[in-house]
Amino acid sequence: MELKVLVVEDEISINDILVTALRADGYTVKGVFLAKDAKDALNFFNPDIVLLDINLPDEDGFELCRYINRKCTIPIIMLTARNDIVDKVLGLELGADDYITKPFHIKEVLTRVKVAMRRVNKYKEQPDEAFIDVNKSVKVNLEGRIVFKDGEEIKLKPKEYELLEFFTKNRNRVFSREELLDKVWDFDYDGEIRTVDVHVRRLRSKLDKKDGTSIIETVFGVGYVMR
DSSP: OOOEEEEEOSOHHHHHHHHHHHHHTTOEEEEESSHHHHHHHHHHTOOSEEEEESBOSSSBHHHHHHHHHHHOOOOEEEEESOOOHHHHHHHHHTTOOEEEESSOOHHHHHHHHHHHHHHHHHHTSOOOSOOEESSSSEEEETTTTEEEETTEEEOOOHHHHHHHHHHHHTTTOOEEHHHHHHHHSSSOOOSOTHHHHHHHHHHHHHHSOTTSOOSSEEETTTEEEOO
């Protein structure tokens, strides 16, 4: 099955390079230059992943990232010429799964897309009937990658699910942020260490109990653990 990539980049030369390289790598690709066209493409093109430039002429890329996450749970890789940690963390907070700083090597882009697509393929597998109780409120189907909280299905981004699955399989062991980057991210991730904090925070916001009991504990000075 061909996987679909939506490229949202207003620089014509970069858009063309990305579209051409991704097509040569076997993906079905659509390139757009404006946020409004990207929104339309979400409906009729139905992409499996989005490469999203932060600086767009008609709408801020961060706002478009927020919009995409309200519509679907597909991975988003942000493309940015900025090297500011505040921008990177903001993108992750709004639901981006990864970011690549310009100028980039096309092989880096292809590698990161390939990694994200492996998660998408897993996410589309049909579920079985077996669920594991994470706690009294949360249960997870590891084959179907389905998560329920208090009987209601919770939609997780692919990387959020990968992190939850890893903790579920390795309970009561404390992991440093560096270990989590190495074991959960599928290659030597060169992003800031705050990436782990952001994804843990996103999981907590979706799965923690109303009484404040957290699904993932912080071990100060060390890292995180699921009891």
